[in-house]
Amino acid sequence: MQILEVLKQSIIEGNEEHAARYAGDAIAERIDAKIILDDALIAGMNVVGEKFRTHEIFLPDVLLSAKAMYAALAKVRPLFLKEKIPSLGKVVIGTVQGDLHDIGKNLVGIMLEGAGFEVIDLGTDVAPERFVDEAVARDAEVIGLSALLTTTMPGMGKVVKILKERGLSGKIKVIIGGAPVNDEFCREIGADAYCFDAANSVATVKKLLGQSTSRAE
Numbered sequence: 099m100q101i102l103e104v105l106k107q108s109i110i111e112g113n114e115e116h117a118a119r120y121a122g123d124a125i126a127e128r129i130d131a132k133i134i135l136d137d138a139l140i141a142g143m144n145v146v147g148e149k150f151r152t153h154e155i156f157l158p159d160v161l162l163s164a165k166a167m168y169a170a171l172a173k174v175r176p177l178f179l180k181e182k183i184p185s186l187g188k189v190v191i192g193t194v195q196g197d198l199h200d201i202g203k204n205l206v207g208i209m210l211e212g213a214g215f216e217v218i219d220l221g222t223d224v225a226p227e228r229f230v231d232e233a234v235a236r237d238a239e240v241i242g243l244s245a246l247l248t249t250t251m252p253g254m255g256k257v258v259k260i261l262k263e264r265g266l267s268g269k270i271k272v273i274i275g276g277a278p279v280n281d282e283f284c285r286e287i288g289a290d291a292y293c294f295d296a297a298n299s300v301a302t303v304k305k306l307l308g309q310s311t312s313r314a315e
């Protein structure tokens with residue numbers, strides 16, 4: 099699919115205008131929103147991440163790519179939210195304290211919303227206590243935590259600890275994700291589940307809540 103490759107390139111190049119236009123074109127070609135997300139948007143950001151890692155590009159370039167990604171995402175997002183299904187439950191989601199990365203977290207939020215969950219997005223740089231306070235105040239069943247920096251990962255453990263201290267472990271489930279996070283870390287801090295990507299987060303949250311995962315997500 100030519101258009102997905104062009105869209106991916108516009109994200110890698112950080113061309114906001116092109117990204118928005120080509121995302122619109124991909125939608126007009128009736129390409130499935132999930133495929134646009136996976137094969138162009140996320141695929142593009144993965145290339146950006148790799149180029150950044152190898153010092154082929156620098157922080158300002160990454161920011162431009164992030165902006166282009168958001169311009170494309172703004173076009174794709176409504177497709178995920180089209181069919182309003184009765185709420186499957188409430189998820190409070192956010193990026194942990196000290197961390198400003200929000201692309202992955204936003205994708206997870208969109209996927210969950212699209213699947214029928216009510217998503218309460220606390221944004222980035224969220225203090226551990228706030229996750230718990232908001233989850234309690236909003237009667238949420240799940241807290242979703244994102245961290246992209248190894249230095250901010252401990253914030254996830256703090257949320258789990260606060261839940262334990264307040265006797266809420268098990269009642270409010272914690273799902274964690276982000277590039278430096280893995281299963282081992284999840285077990286270490288006592289979170290309920292780790293999820294590698296946005297696509298799997300829907301099935302994982304449903305499983306945590308004892309819901310059937312048979313419906314296509």
Ligand code: B12
Binds near residue numbers: 206246
């Ligand atoms: C884009 C980016 C930025 C952008 C962020 C823009 C934004 N609005 O988010 C900007 C330029 C601002 C930035 C800043 C910095 N960054 Co940066 N950044 C990246 C980059 C290139 C891509 C991240 C991204 O968006 N990926 C695309 C998304 C789709 O993937 P994802 O986030 O992993 O999310 C997926 C999964 O992880 C999962 N997931 C994510 N969250 C959650 C949550 C839940 C609940 C679940 C279930 C799943 C889940 O699902 C998502 C979708 O499939 C990464 C490189 C990388 N390889 O990750 C570096 C990277 C994360 N950054 C890094 C660094 C060092 C920084 C800075 C400290 C740089 C600096 N010197 O200032 C600052 C920190 C600012 C801060 N305090 O947070 C390092 C971290 C190193 C480390 N080990 O800690 C990385 C790894 C780059 C590197 N190789 O050095 N960055």
